[in-house]
Amino acid sequence: MKTFFIVVLVLFILLISGIFVFLFTFDANKYKDLLVEKIEEAIDKDVKIGDVSLNFLPALSLHIDEISVKDSNKTWGDTILDAYSINAGVKLIPLIKKNIEVQHLSIKELIINIRGESSVSLKPVFRDIELKGAMTSGDIVIKRLTGLVAGGHFSAKGTLEDVFLRQHLDVDLALKDIKVSDLLPEAESGMPQFEAKLNINMQASIKGLDVQKSLDTLVATGTARIEEGVLKNVNLLNLALSKLSSILPGLVEELRAKLPPRYSELLKQNYSAFKPIETDFNIKDRKVFFQETKISSDAFYMIGSGYLSIERDLEVSCDLFIPGDLSKAFVDEVYELKYLQNNQGMITMPVDISGRIPDVSVRPDLDYAMKRLAVATGERLLKSIFRKEGPSDAGASDPDTGGSGETQGQEEETQRKPEPEEVLIRTIFDIISGSDK
Template identity: 25%
Template sequence: MKHFLRVVVIICLLAVAAVAIFLATFDVDRYRPQLLAQLQQALGRPVTLDRISLGWREGIAVQLQNLAIYEGPQASGEPLIQIESAHGVLELMPLLSKRVHIASIVLVHPRILVARDAQGNINLMGLMAAASPAAASGQTGAVGDTPVSFEVASLRIEDGTLHWIDAASQPPLELTIDKMDAAVKNLSRGKPMDVEVRGALGSKTPNLRLSGRVTPPSDASPGSCERLKLTVDDLPLEQVLPSRPGAPQLQGRLATILEGSVSTLDPSQLTRALEGRGTVKLAEPIVANLNILREVFQRFSMLPGLVERLQERLPPEYQAKLTANDTKLSPLDVSFDAAGGALQFGDLRVSTGDFQLAGAGRVGLDGMIAIRATLRIEPVLSAALVKSVAELQALTNRDGEMEMPLTIQGQAPQVAVMPDMNYLASKILVTKATDLLGELLRKGSDQESESQESLLGNILQRALQHEE
């Protein structure tokens, strides 16, 4: 028995040695030109590959070095995907039954390009190339006349980079997610697979986490994503929002959670297919290059030079509130619904020490903003403003707050704050006309000969002169 076991051990050692010699001496790289030709024909795009090699990692390991796929007709510019190293471990036993069973595929240091053109079309080819091993699991091909099934147990991305270019944004926007690790499990053809991604966006350490159950696109379905959960922590907004020198920009440190689904992975419908709910928290928020109060008062066309009059008459401590370049806000904590390509805010409240904005609106994933709100200025500042310009008394409510409806609209970063001019005109001019009417009626007792027509004309004339 001992002799028999010794023979078995020797045979196993010889087999391992034979495999080792084979892996060390077999030059698989000589097949690289044929592989490149087949890849380029299948993809219809230029492909470059530096080397193919074999090794042993608990199975036969096939390694590709510096694989890149390009968008244009030439292998130039930024690749759709560039992978420093990719290796897959083949299990030996399934090969005997004509099954290619890959225990794992690992992409090391991939750089993936995702772009949106000026017309809003999203190019996901680089991302699809990275995920193609997962989508190919369960497929059947042929080697010569022999059918061979292809299965992948898991796919991992280690220390990757995702580069996003948005030409539809004005100005064009570029974002980079670094230190990206991803894992895809439960790979089975036509069935949802579990995806987990983490990376660093605008941060030196990972602050973004994404998970969901993804059904890959196929000939019969555009694909979908269920149980989607996105979490972002401590993201500096000024590093990820489009900006122009001197243009308004929302700054602060963002934390958000979104849970929902994506009904289709068709790139042309992707943003509108997102549905879900979430929360947004913003610490240390500042609207840079925009003084909201000054912007509102500058649009009072019925009171020309209002800002200048206020700056001349207000006490120094209140003048600074109109001369500041930025608007510092209190921390935000709001809920939203994601639908129709936008984030819908049903109860949006923004405040400073001087005023509060309360309203509702939407922020589109394309950067379009449309918010309707009511501005209420706190009573002490309202009293100082009214004391400086008496006509503003018409805008105060029972609590002594100046109150007015307004809209915030535009394509970021070109956003305008627009008070409701019809409301302002009706409040200020009607109040002024009422005061003038009372004044003229008091004078009317001393001027009984004045006709009703001239009295009305006098009222209108003085009101209109005040509007000018």
């Protein structure tokens, strides 16, 4: 019995020694061709792998210095994806049999080159990626995927079905505190630049692991919240009013000169700051669509619908509203603006926003404004024709009351009912200007 235990102990020591010898003398680079073959089979792209090494502490893993992926018709200077410092936790027995089964994956840095129709590409940089999953019958179950991107972080879970053929991915994705400016090309000095923090929760479906194919087939629904939004180098309210200067020359200058300091400062700002924005959205055909989204600032708010494409093309149709107190201040200084007010006393006008970010134009509907302001001109003209002259002594003082004729006239004007011709005039111009007045 003693001899038996000695034999078992010796065999155990030999086994452990053999494993250590295997680990220390193992040339992981022999597996490069196998790794390249498996990755190329999965994504149908050219793959290049740097040095490969085997680590056994704290757990058995393959370490890869670098992986690059490109289209077959491109050079290695024009890659789709570049990943650095990759660690893949693997199982020992399959590895000895020259098979690789990954239990855990971590990537220090990942750069994805997203190319649209424009010459400028998006290159989001992902860091500290951690993936825990399992593979069953050709499917990969993503138990947990986390990482950092654009100053924030992301997390996801889902299933990748038929990884070597159909490649259908269903995933729940959350993005938190993403800096929008980090995902956009740097704007030239003085050009508009949007800064904000973005939070997203969405459910997405993707077919194919190729970057471009994934974007083409991406379908998703979700909610977004935008915080700390600032559009630098553009005052949207000032811009909208400046466009009206072609109809009312000197409008902005007159408002700046006459408005109380609180309001005139709003026109002097070289930026537009936004309150938190919340919206539902859906993604298809490489575009993010949103409906009836409210965008608010201290000086105005807009309600609009439109889309933003992966190529950064922006198309939004919206209505701009200036709050009642600010609208009243505008009307007190420039009477013609009264004809742009709605039933709630807010100056309002349709606005179109379009262009390729950062080269975006804001265009108020001047036809709408001209139609409304034509009412003011026409109304004054017809009133001058129909106006009835008052008594010749209307301006005389009333000795009995001690008041002036002007004060009495103002009281009578306030209390009197509109004359029939005034009602007729308003009806005519209501019809001309449309029922939306």
